[in-house]
Amino acid sequence: MLWRTLRGTRGRNLVVFAIILLTALAFMVRLIDLQMISAAAMNEESHEKRAVPVTVPSVRGDIVDRNGNVLATTDERYDVQLSPKNARLNKGVFQRPDLERGAGTVDVTADQAYAEIGSVTGQSGADIKKIVDDAIEVNPKSDFAYVKRGVDLTQLQELKKLQIPWLTFESQHRRVYPNGAVGGNIVGFAGQDEVAQAGVELSQDECLAGEDGAETYERGADGIQLPGSVVETKKAQNGGTVELTLDLDLQWATQQIINEQVQNVGAEYGYLVVMDVKTGELIAVAEDGSVDPNDVGAVDGDRRNARAFTSPYEPGSTFKVITAAALIDQGKATPQSTVTAPDNWQPQSGVTFSDWFNHGPADWTLTGTLVYSSNVGISMLGSQLSPETRHDYLTKFGVGQPTNAGMPVEDWGMFADVADWDAQTSYVTMFGQGLSSTIVQTAGVFQTIANDGVRIPPSIVKKCAPAEGKASAPDHGDKVTVISPEAAAETRKMLETIGTDGLIKDMARIPGYRIGGKTGTAEQADGQGGYRTDFVYSFAGMFPMDDPQYVVVATVGFPHGGDGTAAAVTAFHDAAESTIRKFHIPPSSGTYEKLPIGDELGSAG
Numbered sequence: 001m002l003w004r005t006l007r008g009t010r011g012r013n014l015v016v017f018a019i020i021l022l023t024a025l026a027f028m029v030r031l032i033d034l035q036m037i038s039a040a041a042m043n044e045e046s047h048e049k050r051a052v053p054v055t056v057p058s059v060r061g062d063i064v065d066r067n068g069n070v071l072a073t074t075d076e077r078y079d080v081q082l083s084p085k086n087a088r089l090n091k092g093v094f095q096r097p098d099l100e101r102g103a104g105t106v107d108v109t110a111d112q113a114y115a116e117i118g119s120v121t122g123q124s125g126a127d128i129k130k131i132v133d134d135a136i137e138v139n140p141k142s143d144f145a146y147v148k149r150g151v152d153l154t155q156l157q158e159l160k161k162l163q164i165p166w167l168t169f170e171s172q173h174r175r176v177y178p179n180g181a182v183g184g185n186i187v188g189f190a191g192q193d194e195v196a197q198a199g200v201e202l203s204q205d206e207c208l209a210g211e212d213g214a215e216t217y218e219r220g221a222d223g224i225q226l227p228g229s230v231v232e233t234k235k236a237q238n239g240g241t242v243e244l245t246l247d248l249d250l251q252w253a254t255q256q257i258i259n260e261q262v263q264n265v266g267a268e269y270g271y272l273v274v275m276d277v278k279t280g281e282l283i284a285v286a287e288d289g290s291v292d293p294n295d296v297g298a299v300d301g302d303r304r305n306a307r308a309f310t311s312p313y314e315p316g317s318t319f320k321v322i323t324a325a326a327l328i329d330q331g332k333a334t335p336q337s338t339v340t341a342p343d344n345w346q347p348q349s350g351v352t353f354s355d356w357f358n359h360g361p362a363d364w365t366l367t368g369t370l371v372y373s374s375n376v377g378i379s380m381l382g383s384q385l386s387p388e389t390r391h392d393y394l395t396k397f398g399v400g401q402p403t404n405a406g407m408p409v410e411d412w413g414m415f416a417d418v419a420d421w422d423a424q425t426s427y428v429t430m431f432g433q434g435l436s437s438t439i440v441q442t443a444g445v446f447q448t449i450a451n452d453g454v455r456i457p458p459s460i461v462k463k464c465a466p467a468e469g470k471a472s473a474p475d476h477g478d479k480v481t482v483i484s485p486e487a488a489a490e491t492r493k494m495l496e497t498i499g500t501d502g503l504i505k506d507m508a509r510i511p512g513y514r515i516g517g518k519t520g521t522a523e524q525a526d527g528q529g530g531y532r533t534d535f536v537y538s539f540a541g542m543f544p545m546d547d548p549q550y551v552v553v554a555t556v557g558f559p560h561g562g563d564g565t566a567a568a569v570t571a572f573h574d575a576a577e578s579t580i581r582k583f584h585i586p587p588s589s590g591t592y593e594k595l596p597i598g599d600e601l602g603s604a605g
Contacts, residue, residue, distance in 0.1 A: 053233075057171045058210025060194050061239030063187055063201070065248040066283075066462060071187045072177050072201065072293070074194070078156045079170045080121060080147040082128075084135035086166035087113075096163045113164050120158045121148040175201075181292040182252045185306045186244065186285055186407070186460060189293035197296075198305055200242060200461060203408035207464035210239040240466035245281035245459055250274060253578040254286035258554070261571045262288040265562030271308050271439045272571050274579055275447050275551045277542065280456030280476070282405065282440065283550070283579070305409055312413040312436040313557065316522025317373045318445075318540045319399075319432030321491060323382040324366055325449060326393040329487035332384040335367045335494050335595050341377035351423045353379070356521060364598035367494045371502050371597050373519060375431045382430040390429065391418035396482040398444040398455060399437055404476050406461030413437040432522060439538075443553045446517075446540045449491050450548035453483035492516055496545045497595045507569040508541065510577060512587035516548075517541020517572065519565055524558075537564030539572045543580075544588040550579050 063072035092110025097103075110132075115125035128147060135142040147167070151159070156169060175190045188199015196202040196209075213236030254272045262270035267288075274284040285308045291299045302311075327333040342361050344354035355374050362368075362377070369377030382390065395401065400415030414436040416425065425434040440458050448455040457477035465471035483491075495516030499508050508515050520538035523531040538555045542548040554571035556564045579585070 053214060053216050055212050055214055057173060058212050058236045059173065059238040060175065060190070060210060061208040061241050061467070063204075063208070063242045063244065065183070065244055065246045065251070066281075067247065068243075069248040070178055071183055071244070071246075071248070072175065072190075075174045075176045076153050077150040077172045077174065078153070079149045079172055080117075080151055080156075080159060081168045081170065082132065082145055082147055083166040083168070084132045084142040084145050085140070086143070087132045088136065089166075094165055096165075099161070099163075108164075113162070113167075116162050117147060117159065117164070117167065120155050120162075121151060123148065175293075177293040179248065179252075180294060181290045182248065182255060183244075183246055184291045184293050185287050185303075185308070186246060187293060188306075188408075189291070189296055189304075199293075199408065200244065200406065201293075203406055204242045204461060204464060207240045207242055207466065210467070211237040213237070238467040240464050242464050243462040245276075245279075245283060245462050246285070247283050247582065250284045250578060250582050251286065253582075254284040254575050255288075255290055257571050257574045257578070258286045259288050261554075261556060261567040265556060265559035265564060265567045267556045267559040267564065267567065269307070269311075269557040270567075270571070271553075271555045272575055273308060273439050273443045273551075273553045274575055275443045275458060275553075277447055277450040277548050277551055278456075280444070280447060280458045281462070282443075282458055282460050284575070285440070285460065306407055308439050309403070309405070309407045309410040310438070312411050312438045312441075313536050313555070314433050314436050314522045314524055315442050315538060316432040316520035316536070317375075318442060318518050318520035318538050318553075319435075319437075320370055320373070320378045320430070321449065321495065321518055322393060322397055322399075322445060323378050323385075323390065323430045324370060324494060325483050325487055325491045326385055326390060327366065327381060328490050329393075329453075329483040330385060330389065333366050333381055335365060335490055337366045337381065338363055338598060339366075339369065339377050339380050341369065341374050341380060343376065345376045345379065347379070347383070347427060348423060351427055353424075353428060359601060362599040362601065365596050367497055367595040368597035368599070370494050370518065371498050372601060373521075375428075379427050379430045383427075387418050387421055387426045391421075393482070394429065394435070396455070396480055397448055398441050398457075398480075399435060401441075403438075403440055403444070403458050405440065405458045406474055406476070411438060413441060432520060439553050439555050442538070442540055442555075443551050446542055446551045446553065448480075448482050449488050449495070450542040450551055451488075452485040453481060453488040455480045455482050492542075492545060492548070493593060493595055495541070496592060497597070499541060499545075500592055501594055501597075504539070504565070504569045507566060508539075508573055510543070510573065510580070513543055513576075513580065513585075514545035514588040514590075514592055515541060515543050515576070516545045519569070521565065532558070534558045534560070535564060537568045539565070539568040541572055541576070543576055544585065545592075546588045546590040549583075549585060550576070552576050552579070 060074045095105045098106045114128035117128050118125050135145040188201040190201045191197045196205040214234040216231050258270040258272040270288040272286040287307050291304050340361050343359045346352040364377050428434040459476045463471045463473045499515040499517050522536050526532045536557045540553040542551045552572050552575045554568045556567045
């Protein structure tokens with residue numbers, strides 16, 4: 001009996017020991033798993049539960065003019081927020097690093113924190129306390145209330161230095177345009193959340209847009225950020241700066257000029273462009289009633305894009321210089337070549353056109369056909385060139401070709417293939433009808449003649465300078481040799497004869513400076529298969545003629561209360577004077593050589 005009892009007790013002890021041993025082994029295995037095998041994964045999981053991700057917004061880059069004047073920038077503002085319930089936690093007392101000694105920690109009371117916040121935001125400590133109390137009164141568990149909206153970056157940095165755990169911040173970036181409507185048609189605008197909508201803002205968005213960064217911070221069980229727990233996981237990359245070819249002062253002046261002329265004659269629209277002859281850079285691109293990017297809704301939708309690039313029109317007689325230059329370049333005529341021109345002509349069945357004024361048969365030189373702007377005379381001379389040759393010259397001068405100046409949207413104009421020309425089109429294209437171009441393309445034609453026959457593609461964007469890295473210039477295209485330097489020089493002499501001795505001489509004259517240019521009066525399609533009864537008036541010119549530096553083109557569309565030619569020439573004159581003053585262009589040297597015109601009618605220009 002005793003033996004059985006002892007054997008039973010020993011058995012039970014063995015069982016208990018075995019259980020204890022197995023339990024200990026299980027704990028040991030689990031401990032090894034926790035401390036060695038699964039430690040990294042568990043730490044990561046724990047961190048993910050504590051870590052709070054925060055987006056660090058990037059700053060969109062600036063758009064500046066050729067001199068660094070800011071045309072578009074981002075106003076960096078920040079909303080200051082707090083958690084009312086956490087401001088009251090632990091009776092409002094929290095610990096933070098000792099800001100004065102730089103070591104250890106100190107206790108900070110809520111009232112002390114309120115006063116510190118207010119000293120930065122311009123509020124009193126009592127103001128901040130009232131924000132907390134009011135929020136708690138409405139909801140004892142309130143976790144959000146605004147302290148101050150729209151503080152600047154300096155204030156933000158000062159508030160962050162306070163290391164108040166229940167204080168948070170949210171960025172509020174806003175796109176602003178310091179010069180309003182000046183250059184607004186070119187600069188464009190960005191909408192909500194700085195999403196690019198038009199102009200250079202859109203075309204250069206890849207350069208201007210930054211890349212947001214990211215950081216995390218750890219919070220305790222109470223939801224408050226743990227001091228010193230912020231970790232940057234991705235650095236924010238701010239956007240680059242886009243430099244334009246525009247000059248802010250000249251852009252302002254030309255907008256004033258074209259607005260005044262449009263108002264004077266009651267025109268439907270007006271454009272005015274200044275181009276650098278040697279570089280093709282657009283120094284000013286003015287349009288009447290330009291959009292203010294700060295208030296886009298104040299203008300009609302068709303004025304929110306750069307109409308100088310998107311609204312082509314039939315240029316009319318300004319394009320007679322293309323026919324004249326091609327004739328000289330091909331050796332078919334000189335400025336002194338003569339033609340006997342009636343006031344209307346029917347070169348073949350079904351084709352007829354006339355001059356803009358009545359006259360008998362006139363013996364004019366090629367120069368005279370330009371001075372008197374004779375459709376008949378230039379067509380009779382131009383007919384020596386085949387349609388294919390004339391089409392080729394128009395193309396090389398940039399008609400129907402993209403400008404690639406740096407805008408997001410542009411219209412290349414209407415320019416049919418020569419195989420699609422009917423008999424009428426073949427003739428009227430010699431005097432700028434039956435095709436269309438933008439004012440920028442027209443400026444390119446005159447830049448070519450001013451630049452010894454070499455067309456340099458127009459440009460509006462000079463370069464992109466990223467926040468980090470090397471600046472780069474966009475590719476606007478290759479130079480094109482259109483006519484010989486000799487042909488260009490002879491064409492310039494004809495243009496100077498127009499500017500100095502044509503009907504518009506008194507309006508175009510700038511004392512001390514030799515001026516050359518050509519008027520244009522053109523019918524426009526009415527959209528119903530016919531033409532409107534009113535016209536678009538232009539003047540395209542260059543100066544100084546001894547060494548042309550700038551081309552200016554002015555266009556006044558459909559005036560209803562005045563002389564469109566006078567308005568266009570006056571806009572040219574005033575813009576040329578402004579350009580001379582701005583860039584301190586010295587007076588002309590050399591001697592003006594008047595070319596023979598032929599029959600002197602004294603009634604055209």
